[in-house]
Amino acid sequence: MFRRYSIQLILVVGGGLLTYVAYEELLNLYTLSVLMFMGVNIILSTSLNLVNGNMGEFSCGHAGFMCVGAYVSSILGVWLFTKDKVFGAPILDPEWALYAFPFIILAGGVAAALAGLLVAIPSYKTRGDYLAIITIAANYIVISAIENIGSIGGSRGFMGMKKVVNAMGDVVDLPWMPIWVFIFTIFCVWIIRRYVSSTFGKGVNAICQDEVAAEIMSVNTNKIKTVTFMLSSGLAGIGGGLFAYIIGYVNPGSFNILKSTEVLVMVYLGGMASLSGAVLSAVIFTIMLEALRPLQIIKWVVIPLLLIIVMQFRPEGIMGNKELSDIFPWMKRFYRFK
């Protein structure tokens, strides 16, 4: 009984503890923010790992989809629940913000999933490096489009999300952002794990191994690519939405190719097609970014250098294509990562 539900129990206790610690302000705001960014990074790295690791395509415009999610959920939240210069009076009672918030974030995910079609459709006929170029182009299309929409701030950015977060706190006095980030992080990892271990997910693995062989084994490669790209970008959109609400401000510059590269680094650091690797590397990468903060701009010399060293001595990443439960078999008694 305990073993069967142990992971659920750990998550509930962990979530409860996080809420308590945040509520009692036992952790300072900075540490709490780092923890929340860790959650967002886990969502980003696991979702990109789905395409780059599990499906074997090379997508490097993940931040573009994050951007779509961030803007859509920010605009929705501000439009529905706050008094804004552009959108005017709130459409709904701010008291509803708490209940509507997950749907707002999911709506951002859906919009990002639709933007994922920008990459999914060309992927039917384009592979490898050429597809990578298309993904970069998609990233630029999204950023340029938003930079040129003046009504949502253009390149100056968009704000007002903090009012939505405060409105949630007014309904029930709890630290809602850490709670939502925690819930959505678990949700994203869970959904990816379900997806890759399903029959449909086996088709994703088949495409990675050999697309021609997958086709002749009756795997509908176009359908799988569409669903996988849309799921991956949709989850990136969820990550983007949370990112926007944590900071309370978004601008297109935050989602440029540098951000996409950061996510790529996390995926390759963790190990391709390893879900636990992607989670682990997101945690390590977030901590590393913060630990090296005193170095200021030099950290962007040190971090790539560390990456070069990792790639030299462990090119398969920290976990390779293994899961934590492969390395520590006792874990399988409680949880199987695949």
Add this chain to the structure above:
Amino acid sequence: MLLSVENLEVKYGNIQPLHGISFHVNEGEIVTLIGANGAGKTTSLHSICRLAPPEAPRVIAGDIKFRGESILKTSPSDVVKNLKMALVPEGRHIFGNLTVMENLELATYSREKGADLKQEYQRIFDLFPRLHERRQQRSESLSGGEQQMLAVGRALMTGCTFLLLDEPSMGLAPRLKYDLFRTLKRLNEEGMTILLIEQNASLALHLAHRGYVLDTGEIAAEGTSDELLGNPDVKKAYLGG
């Protein structure tokens, strides 16, 4: 008539590998396409299987019909799922990172959920006992002959009734070649229709009921295997005498 290819012309970009070829395969037959490198044999098979570009060429004229109906708009997955045609590609294309068993399981991808496949796995292991011995081994570690067995076994696990093989004897030791061709004969006797592409014309014609000789994208000769084996031009060009 199970499959008929009618005046098929295809193009890869500006290159036209097939110039209006026609052939057919009846149910329960073994038909072989023989020809030199670049004759258009693999292109023909890829066109029939409707592989997506860039592997498959663009059909510019002619038709491919299965039981009398055009399949030019059929997707590759539907060719396997609905028409029960399975390709054993040149170079085997097995999933190297997966075990033998996982390769076979993947082939059942689009089959009915909950279908009892135990007997079918057993049939594969009866045909190729080596695969049973190596079922938990990563398939990239198999020998060339074993990989070919796996490629055939995997195609059979799709539940096909029509097997298309592209140069199955390539790179195999003579004994393994004969073993493989004996297995193909056994499959045919059990009712499997086979379209075989082979450079080893003698071996292929001794197995097949009928054959077609492809030469630079055109059918140069056709007939029963005995007719082709006795054809002086075919003998001179493909049978070493």
